[in-house]
Amino acid sequence: MHMGASVPVDQRIIVDAAGWLVKIHAHDMTATDHAALARWRQISEEHERAWAAANDLARTFGTVPPGLGKTTLGRQRSRRTALKTLAILATAAPVSWFTWRSLTRERYQTASGEWQTHTLSDGSTVRLNSGSTVDIAFNDQRRLVRLQEGEVLIETVHDTAGKNRPFLVETKEGTVRALGTSFIVRQHVGSTQVSVLEHAVEILTGRNQRRLLEAGETTYFTRQSISTNNTIDVASTAWTQGILIADNQRLGDFIQELSRYRPGMLHCDPAVADLKISGVFQLADTDHALNILQETLPVALHTRTRYWITVAAAEKKTTMRSR
Numbered sequence: 001m002h003m004g005a006s007v008p009v010d011q012r013i014i015v016d017a018a019g020w021l022v023k024i025h026a027h028d029m030t031a032t033d034h035a036a037l038a039r040w041r042q043i044s045e046e047h048e049r050a051w052a053a054a055n056d057l058a059r060t061f062g063t064v065p066p067g068l069g070k071t072t073l074g075r076q077r078s079r080r081t082a083l084k085t086l087a088i089l090a091t092a093a094p095v096s097w098f099t100w101r102s103l104t105r106e107r108y109q110t111a112s113g114e115w116q117t118h119t120l121s122d123g124s125t126v127r128l129n130s131g132s133t134v135d136i137a138f139n140d141q142r143r144l145v146r147l148q149e150g151e152v153l154i155e156t157v158h159d160t161a162g163k164n165r166p167f168l169v170e171t172k173e174g175t176v177r178a179l180g181t182s183f184i185v186r187q188h189v190g191s192t193q194v195s196v197l198e199h200a201v202e203i204l205t206g207r208n209q210r211r212l213l214e215a216g217e218t219t220y221f222t223r224q225s226i227s228t229n230n231t232i233d234v235a236s237t238a239w240t241q242g243i244l245i246a247d248n249q250r251l252g253d254f255i256q257e258l259s260r261y262r263p264g265m266l267h268c269d270p271a272v273a274d275l276k277i278s279g280v281f282q283l284a285d286t287d288h289a290l291n292i293l294q295e296t297l298p299v300a301l302h303t304r305t306r307y308w309i310t311v312a313a314a315e316k317k318t319t320m321r322s323r
Helices: 011-025 031-041 045-060 075-091 093-100 234-241 251-261 286-296
Strands: 104-109 116-119 125-128 133-138 143-155 167-170 174-187 192-205 210-214 217-221 243-250 265-268 276-282 299-305 308-313
Touching (some): 011 045, 251 286, 286 299
Parallel strands (some): 143 167
Antiparallel strands (some): 133 143, 167 174, 192 210
């Protein structure tokens, strides 16, 4: 997806948009206020862009309830939501989110069981794991990749534009800055995992916590903090070679990971979740991986459809004794 570049929105207009959004969240809007907001949005295209960007930002952080402007929340909760929105708009928007709308960008996306590799305009490459989405946005100041979901391997090169622009990867929890490197970023629920294969990266959380991560190291970070640096587990990077490695792994965890690479629903019955599995499995043939489980463990596949499979305990066979 390509979007044409435009002039960034004036900061004063951004603040006005934030004020209107907070007032809506607090349910303080009268009919006169709604009419005034409509007139404010019609003043110029810049005002309308600021309003659209403010709503995009608030939705991204989960602060806009469905049916914006309707009194669907209790007043006390709405006050908290308004304050949360104002804090986000005041801190995050000037740095990245409002300028995001002014950049030329592309989106790359993979379905379950699909991988893609793309060469960017500066010569860097991004390899998307199964079920991943990234937005690519370059301008004269920076090279920006926003990981919406999933996992991506990035190999950067020196800025071919000769402007020494930083290469940044943004997630829901913060930013990873490449320092001439090859690294993997994975978006989890509530945290981001970073693994450095070559050179180093700098992590900056949403609350301005910083950490240098060097080759062979991995860590997780949230908006508030960064975990201890640990040595990369080879299994966590095996997807880049098209394989899934299990080393005495819980079957439940293995099935959860395998489910990322096939469409539909794949479940593990809790009764067999603690069984252990070891092996190397080809991600391009997850059916074969499931069949191997039946051959090596006391489990069976209960298949409702091609896209709904449960791994459960195999039925025990009984034998009749002759008298």
